[in-house]
Amino acid sequence: MRLILRFGGIAILVAAIVILAVLPFATSFVEQWSRRDVELRSRLVFSTARDQVVELLAHNDSAQVEKLFERIATDERVLAIGYCEGQQLRFQTKNMPSFFSCAQAAQSDGESSFTIREQGGNTLISAFPLNVNGRAGHLVVLHDMSFVERRGTQARSSILLALAGVALGAAALVATIALLIMRRWVASIRQAMENARTGTPTPSVDEDLPAIGKEIHDVLQELDATRRTIEAAHTDWNPETLRATLSNELSGSEVIVVSNREPYIHNRTEDGIVLQIPASGLVAALEPVTRACGGTWIAHGSGTADRESVDAYDRVAVPPDNPSYTLRRVWLTEEEQEGYYYGAANEGLWPLCHIAFVRPAFRESDWRMYRAVNEKFAEAVVAEAKREDPVILVQDYHFALLPRMIRERLPRATIVTFWHIPWPNAETFGICPWREEIVDGLLGSSILGFHTQAHCNHFLDAVDTYVESRIDRERDSVTYGGEETLIRPYPISIEWPPTALAGQKSIEECRHAVRQRLGLPPDMRIGVGIERFDYTKGIIDRMQVIDNLFTEYPEWKGRFVFVQVAAPTRSKLASYRQLQEEAEALARDINTRHGTEGYEPIKLLIRHHGPDQVFELFRAADICVVSSLHDGMNLVAKEFVAARDDESGVLILSAFAGASRELSEALIVNPYNAHAMGEAFNRALTMPPEEQRERMRLMRDQVRERNVYRWAGQMLLAASRLRKRLRIRRLIAAGRRRASANA
Structure with a gap:
């Protein structure tokens, strides 16, 4: 009508x-x-x-x-x-x-x-x-x-009446013809939908409008196949499932991943060039997904030997032992790195989004560099894209402006952006001088993902407060500038089973190896904390809890050691250097007051540990502590659960980490309450084996079912459904244009 x-x-x-x-x-x-x-x-x-x-x-x-x-x-x-x-x-x-x-x-x-x-x-x-x-x-x-x-005047009136009569007659004739064409076109679409529902094959026709109906019928069948794929693969997501899903749903599609951190780093040492896998939750989550779907990963080349390891087009095939995708490196100058990464991203956006009571630093020069680097990555995406409609996975707070920049260059691309850190409430976000530009940039995405529904709600509130748009709360979508962006929670996870678990020895052998390496007696109870040196991880608070534990439960002196692994990171920033210095001083103080000759309550290991070493520590530990002051998800908690195939060990988990929404069988704690956390330490060390197994079994089932392949699969299937809906809309629009032309 x-x-x-x-x-x-x-x-x-x-x-x-x-x-x-x-x-x-x-x-x-x-x-x-x-x-x-x-x-x-x-x-x-x-x-x-x-x-x-x-x-x-x-x-x-x-x-x-x-x-x-x-x-x-x-x-x-x-x-x-x-x-x-x-x-x-x-x-x-x-x-x-x-x-x-x-x-x-x-x-x-x-x-x-x-x-x-x-x-x-x-x-x-x-x-x-x-x-x-x-x-x-x-x-x-x-x-x-x-x-x-x-x-x-009389002549004008006569002519006006005559022409008006002719116009009304012509309009009625045109409307009648359009009605007949539209009825035929709608009948074709209805028949196509009915055929798709009943499985009836669509007869081949030569006329334009029924042909459109056949195309819509085909797309509806593809959408139904998507639904069947989701149902069939609901309980068993793995690399094969993900590859099959991509083959069925995104057949022939090009997948491009964009992140700041690269999955493989080449560094020059005295022994030659060595390959390093960085300690990054983002890399740990995305690397197995990229291996499963192939494509291209675009990242900043930060290694000292990265330039020596690429071809003439700055590309290298990875993993080295079994290449399955291409790593394209982007080079940044020292000035760009200072402004974009250390400045705008990590002194501005990182503290803005984390409630860790560190004041953000907003400098216009940093923001100009941040914008310029986002432009550089946008150009790299266009250079690597072989199609006009690739599927692009943009990762994290380093690239808030990138989705919009890609959208302007590749308007038919399907852009899935995932924000790996928390999103603050609208009032907190409002202190950012570039709030409108950030929101505009992210709304260039087709789908924008966060870890939790709370983060999605915070983002929608920010959009509602700072930009003119139409928000659909029922569908969790934003229509901005005539384009719709879906806002969805996608809790990130790890691969299952973890690759690092394959080469591990038995639990007892791991305990023996760790105790021997750290000089611990056979009966020593072990707690572990593994993260980067970051003020959001609560490392200082955790050490103070151990001090409190020995004060309130002195019987654990000489019987319990806490191994704190902390990889140095962002050491150019004063807040990170001060954190490391404070942690080292606090560990020395606690060891002096509560230790004895040959016994240090805290083993502070300030160096990078590879996945195999991390899993060995997990398997040797009695408890694992994740006491983040604020965290989007925290994959260390899930890695510990995945490492414990003996179904023993206790996870102490901060209520302010996104993982606490899924791993509710852990001991959930408030990292700001030292006394309550000390009680949780004591409870974990005295928990009966039966209770440990019951809790660990439920958490392992959760991590197994909601693994990283499911996380990626949900986003990619959402992208597939979105692409098919857009295809239907284009077909309907084409049908209308044809109907208009025929009229």
């Missing part, structure tokens, strides 16, 4: 334009025709009265001249008649207007006509030359032209 009204409206609009264009010409025609008619009448009057006027003027019979003029002036169209001799008006009728002057008639020696507009009306003056007794003069006839305006 809307389309029919549109067709009818267009027909009426066209008719209105025609009427507006025709009316001025019609009015002009009426005026010209009326003027010619009056001029003809004046000439007829002159021809009829000329001889009589000449004779009366020759005899200077003024009385008869005036009678003759008055008789002629009785014509309703004639306003007045007069005779000019030179520039003197000798004879005139009583209605001769005061504005008339013989000087106007004397300007021409021959016959002439001109119009004078006075007192709101037009008067046509026709002057005819006469020669009386050798004296030149002019007989002038004046006509009132007001009737011309009345005649023009």
Whole structure:
């Protein structure tokens, strides 16, 4: 119905334009025709009265001249008649207007006509030359032209009514034709949907509209296949499932991953070039996914030997032992790294998004560099894209502006952005000087993912507060600039089973190896904490809890050691350097006060540990502590659970880490409450093996089912469904255009 009204409206609009264009010409025609008619009448009057006027003027019979003029002036169209001799008006009728002057008639020696507009009306003056007794003069006839305006108004009204009737008739005809076409088109779509629902094959046809119905039928079948894939793979997500899903749902699609951190780093050492896998939750989550789906990973090349390890196009095939995807490195200058990474990202956005009571630093120079680096990565994406509609996975807070930049260059791309850190509430986010630009950049995404629904809600509140948009709370979507962005929670996870678990020894062998390496007796209980040196991880608070534990439960002295692994990170930033120095000083103080000769309660290991070493520590530990002050998810908690195939060990988990929403069987703690955390330590160390197994079994089931392949699969399937919906919309739009053309 809307389309029919549109067709009818267009027909009426066209008719209105025609009427507006025709009316001025019609009015002009009426005026010209009326003027010619009056001029003809004046000439007829002159021809009829000329001889009589000449004779009366020759005899200077003024009385008869005036009678003759008055008789002629009785014509309703004639306003007045007069005779000019030179520039003197000798004879005139009583209605001769005061504005008339013989000087106007004397300007021409021959016959002439001109119009004078006075007192709101037009008067046509026709002057005819006469020669009386050798004296030149002019007989002038004046006509009132007001009737011309009345005649023009009548003509315009008649033409307007006639054209309006034609326009309405044309609009009705066009609407009727459009209705017939639309009914046929809608019937085709309905039949296609019914065939898709019942599984009936769609017959092949040559006509355009049924062909569109067949295409929509095919797309609906693909959407139904997506649903069946999700149901079939619901409980067993693995690399094969993910590859099969991508093959079915995104067949022929190009997948590009963009992150700041690269999955493999080449560094130059005294022993030559060594390959390092960085300690990054993002890398741990995405690397197995990228191996499963292939494609290209674009990242900053930060290794000292990275340039030596790429080809002429800055690409290297990874993993080295079994290449399955391409790593494309982007080079940043020292100035770019300082402004974009250390400045805007980690002194600005990182503390802004984490409630760790560290004040963000906002510098305009950093933001300019952040924007420039995002532009550089956008250009790299375009250079690597082999299709106009790739699937692009943009990762984390380093690239808040990148989705919009990609959208401007590749408008048909499906952009899935995942924000790996928390999103603050709208009031907190409001202190950011670049809040509108950040929101605009992220809304360039097709799908924007966060770890939890709470983070999604915070983002929607920020959009509602700071930009003009339309928010659909039921669908969790934002329509901005005519484009829709879906906002979804996708809790990130780890691969299952973890690759690092494959080469591990038994639990007892791991315990023996760790105790021997750290110089611990066989009966020593072990707690572990493994993370980067970051103020959001609560390392200082955790050490203070251990101090409190030994004060309130002194029986654990000499029987419990806490191994804190902390990889140095962002050491150029003062807050991170101070954290490391404070942690080292606190560990020395606690070891001095609670340790003895040969016994250190805290083993602080400040260096990078590879995945195999980390899993060995997990398997050797009695408890694992994740006491983040604020964390998007924290994969260390899930890695510990995955490492414990013996179903023993206790996880102490911060309530402010996203993982606490899924691993509710852990001991959930408030990291700011030292006393309560000390109680949790004591409870974990005294927990019966049966309770440990029950809790660990439930958590392992959770991590197994909700692994990283499911996380990636959900996002990619959402991208697939979105692409198919857009394809249906394009088909419908194409059908409408064809219907319009046929009409």
